[in-house]
Amino acid sequence: MCGIVGYTGSRKAAPLLLDSLKRLEYRGYDSAGVAIVDKKLRIHKDKGEIDNLRESMPNIPGVYGIAHTRWATHGQPTKDNAHPFADCKGEIAIIHNGIIENYLELKESLIKKGHKFRSETDTETFVHLLEENYTGDLESTFRKVLPMMKGSFAFAAVHSKEKGKIVVARKESPLVLGIGEGENFAASDISALLKETDRVIALHDNEMAVLTPESVEITTFEGKEVTRRPERIKWTVEDAERGGYEHFMLKEIFEQPQAVHNTLLGKVADFDVNRFGRDAFPSIKIVACGTSYHAALAGKYILEDIAKVPTEAQLASEYRYSTAAFGRPLVLLISQSGETTDTLGAAREARRRGRRSLAITNYVGSSITREADDVIYTRAGLEIGVAASKTFLTQLVSLYLLSIQLGLARRTLSFDESRKMKEELRLMPRAVQGVLDEHKKIQKIAKKYHKARDMFFLGRNVNYPIALEGALKMKEISYIHAEGYPAGELKHGPLALVGEKTPIVAVAIKDHTYEKMLGNIKEVSARSSPVIAIASEGDRDIEKYVDDVLYVPDVPAIFTPIPVTVVLQLLAYYAAKERGCSIDKPRHLAKSVTVE
Numbered sequence: 001m002c003g004i005v006g007y008t009g010s011r012k013a014a015p016l017l018l019d020s021l022k023r024l025e026y027r028g029y030d031s032a033g034v035a036i037v038d039k040k041l042r043i044h045k046d047k048g049e050i051d052n053l054r055e056s057m058p059n060i061p062g063v064y065g066i067a068h069t070r071w072a073t074h075g076q077p078t079k080d081n082a083h084p085f086a087d088c089k090g091e092i093a094i095i096h097n098g099i100i101e102n103y104l105e106l107k108e109s110l111i112k113k114g115h116k117f118r119s120e121t122d123t124e125t126f127v128h129l130l131e132e133n134y135t136g137d138l139e140s141t142f143r144k145v146l147p148m149m150k151g152s153f154a155f156a157a158v159h160s161k162e163k164g165k166i167v168v169a170r171k172e173s174p175l176v177l178g179i180g181e182g183e184n185f186a187a188s189d190i191s192a193l194l195k196e197t198d199r200v201i202a203l204h205d206n207e208m209a210v211l212t213p214e215s216v217e218i219t220t221f222e223g224k225e226v227t228r229r230p231e232r233i234k235w236t237v238e239d240a241e242r243g244g245y246e247h248f249m250l251k252e253i254f255e256q257p258q259a260v261h262n263t264l265l266g267k268v269a270d271f272d273v274n275r276f277g278r279d280a281f282p283s284i285k286i287v288a289c290g291t292s293y294h295a296a297l298a299g300k301y302i303l304e305d306i307a308k309v310p311t312e313a314q315l316a317s318e319y320r321y322s323t324a325a326f327g328r329p330l331v332l333l334i335s336q337s338g339e340t341t342d343t344l345g346a347a348r349e350a351r352r353r354g355r356r357s358l359a360i361t362n363y364v365g366s367s368i369t370r371e372a373d374d375v376i377y378t379r380a381g382l383e384i385g386v387a388a389s390k391t392f393l394t395q396l397v398s399l400y401l402l403s404i405q406l407g408l409a410r411r412t413l414s415f416d417e418s419r420k421m422k423e424e425l426r427l428m429p430r431a432v433q434g435v436l437d438e439h440k441k442i443q444k445i446a447k448k449y450h451k452a453r454d455m456f457f458l459g460r461n462v463n464y465p466i467a468l469e470g471a472l473k474m475k476e477i478s479y480i481h482a483e484g485y486p487a488g489e490l491k492h493g494p495l496a497l498v499g500e501k502t503p504i505v506a507v508a509i510k511d512h513t514y515e516k517m518l519g520n521i522k523e524v525s526a527r528s529s530p531v532i533a534i535a536s537e538g539d540r541d542i543e544k545y546v547d548d549v550l551y552v553p554d555v556p557a558i559f560t561p562i563p564v565t566v567v568l569q570l571l572a573y574y575a576a577k578e579r580g581c582s583i584d585k586p587r588h589l590a591k592s593v594t595v596e
Contacts, residue, residue: 002071002083002097004175005192006156006166008064009183009213014057017067020185020192022050023384024069025585030077035084035093036065041160043093045082064164064213066156066186068095076120085124087131088116091160092138094130096123097188098153098173106148126155138167139210146171146208146221152341156186169208169221174339174367177201177209177216179230184211190233190363191382199230202365231365235382247583249385249477253569254436257429259390260562262379263397264425281330281356283310287319287346288334291388291472295395296334297465298561299403302396305462305558306403306421308412316342320349331357336383336391338366347371360398362391376402385584387477389569392469393432396561400425424555428562431553435566438551442567445532445548446574449503455480456494456529457568458487458506458520460513466561467507470568477586478576487520500528505571506546507564510536511557521545534567536560 003024007013013036021032032053033045042060046053050069068083084093100106103122106129111117115128129145130138138159152172158165168175168186178185178193178200186209187193190200201216203209207226209218218226245251284303286296296313303311312329314322320342331350335343338361348371350357359372362380369375378394404421407413413421449455455474459467468484475482485494487506498504504524508517521531522545531546537554550571552563576583 002095002188003069003192004095004097004154004156004186004188005067006065006158006168006186006211007183008164008166008211009180010063011183013062013065014060016196017065018050018054018057019195020187021067021069023192023194024187024189025050030070031079031082032067032069033082033084033095034060034065034067035086035095035158036060036062037158037160037163038062041086041090041093041158043084043086045079045084047077047079047082064158064166066093066095066158066166081119081121083121083123085119085121085127087127089131092127092130092134092157094123094127094155094157096126096153096155098171099151100125100149100153101151102149122151126153127157130157138162138165139208142167142169142208143221143223154188164212166211167208168203168211170203171205172341172344172367174337175203176365177203177211177218179216183213184216186211190235191384194233194235194382198233200233200365201228201230204370205367246577247385247573248383249387249389249569249573249583252383252385252389253566253573255381256390256393256566257433257436259378259380259394260397260432261429262381263394264401264428265379282327283312283329284332285319285329285355286311286313286332286334287316287343287350288313289316289340289342291392291469292334292336292340292343292395294465294469294472295392295399296332297468298396298462299332299334299399301462301465302399302558303403303406306400306413307406307410309406309410316340316346320345328355331355333357333359333368333372334361334395335359335366335368336362336378336380336388336395338363338368340368344368344371360395360402362394386586386589387473387572387583393562393565396565397425397428400559424559427555428559431555431559431563432566434553435563435570439570442550442570443574445550446571447578448548449530449532450478450480450575450578452480452501452503454497454502455482456498456502456504456524457482457484458490458504458517459484460487460507460517461511462558462561463507463509463564466564466568467505469565470505470507470572473569473572474575476589477572477583478579478581479586480575480579487517490520490523495523495527498524498527498529500530502529504529504531505568506531506533507560508533508535508539508542508546509552509557509560509564510539510554511560518542518545532571534564 100122103125154173154175288296300311357372380394457467457471471482471484533546
């Protein structure tokens with residue numbers, strides 16, 4: 001989960017690489033480094049964030065090079081373990097995202113041949129393999145060495161004797177190429193390139209490319225030429241800036257009315273849902289990781305309620321290694337980046353099992369769009385903050401739209417019912433804005449409880465997964481230990497941990513579980529736990545049983561996860577702010593998990 005940038009052209013490479021790298025800092029910030037070729041190969045790297053590197057950066061006037069920001073997987077986050085790595089002669093430099101699974105075996109062989117290693121990383125193995133097998137041409141050497149690698153990778157490399165050339169390769173780790181005029185770029189994420197070009201080409205698995213200032217040549221690892229036209233990216237550099245907000249996360253939370261609106265305007269899916277009639281598939285299995293898994297859990301309730309189709313949610317890391325179940329479910333894969341390693345692995349496993357698959361993602365051209373049979377795009381726009389906000393909400397909206405379409409196709413939902421539901425969905429941007437308009441009240445509650453060491457988040461039915469998501473947001477950005485539970489499970493263990501120092505956040509909206517939730521609230525109140533209720537607008541009875549109430553607009557029960565989610569996002573954000581946490585870059589985490 002690292003950030004990669006490459007540039008070749010006529011401009012000074014160092015400031016351009018550092019600026020582009022800064023836009024990838026959310027992918028890793030344990031260490032950073034650059035390799036630029038001037039008269040010779042020059043490498044500069046440092047432990048810590050990119051600003052550390054910028055401050056200590058010497059003047060390097062070269063016009064092509066590569067840069068990297070690291071999230072440690074092999075070896076501690078030290079200067080020695082920072083990328084780029086050079087060969088023994090100091091002529092080749094490489095950077096890498098991914099994991100080389102057989103690096104120990106390769107490393108031992110190289111040491112016996114006299115190669116000197118300076119780091120604990122798996123990555124350094126590759127540069128010594130290039131040195132050992134160098135033929136005088138970096139491209140052909142790549143072709144010889146890549147088959148020796150087991151694992152996932154995106155590589156970029158330069159050689160001091162091959163002027164202006166960058167060689168890149170990809171297998172199961174994201175890599176895009178930026179096309180300019182008299183200059184070209186490579187990066188692990190489009191956001192790094194927005195300031196420089198709006199034309200990009202996504203590199204596919206088992207492909208490599210040679211970049212010079214005047215050309216970009218793509219081939220397979222075996223040498224077969226690949227022709228692929230650049231795509232125009234509609235995002236702008238302003239999309240990647242904070243726009244006056246203190247943090248990207250807050251900006252992205254406040255962008256959610258527009259993100260929901262854009263998702264509602266887009267196609268539900270780029271396939272004819274009517275092909276999926278009543279008997280086309282008996283069930284759905286939703287597969288995802290992290291926040292997307294919480295969307296999957298909510299999707300189970302949504303699909304079963306609206307489309308009346310049996311649905312199961314499973315973690316991608318479990319699905320890809322599980323035994324194939326009976327039946328032939330439609331496999332629904334959710335990944336905001338479209339590059340999540342476990343979810344991609346699950347997609348390939350679904351194909352191996354002969355299952356039809358549908359992906360929900362935010363990124364056009366991402367890997368998941370090639371692994372799945374059909375795709376739904378969430379149209380959330382660029383999201384920089386590590387903690388997913390608008391991408392999660394638009395995943396929920398996509399699941400509602402899909403459920404309505406499937407309900408119609410399977411004849412479990414009438415036309416009038418579907419029309420009414422769509423009308424309610426069109427009001428969701430207004431409901432989200434209604435929560436945002438009350439952000440100061442949420443900030444006040446967050447300030448009251450921000451010193452808590454532990455918190456519980458309770459929900460029932462479709463809001464149980466939303467409680468899980470609220471707990472995840474609280475723990476990942478505020479570092480408060482938070483757990484989400486279905487409220488009915490309190491008596492089966494968690495009740496032993498509640499007390500006056502353990503705030504409870506209870507999602508108590510008016511639905512068929514409301515009375516049961518009030519009973520659960522009374523249980524924790526009797527143990528002296530302070531309770532923050534998230535309730536439907538106009539519900540004054542709830543105030544008798546809780547310490548604080550945060551109201552959401554009164555919407556149909558099935559759609560309450562949308563405004564409730566926004567309350568929980570803001571609660572976590574303001575708690576983290578009060579605690580002085582690094583909100584956009586929480587410790588040990590990265591935006592897109594591209595390694596197992």
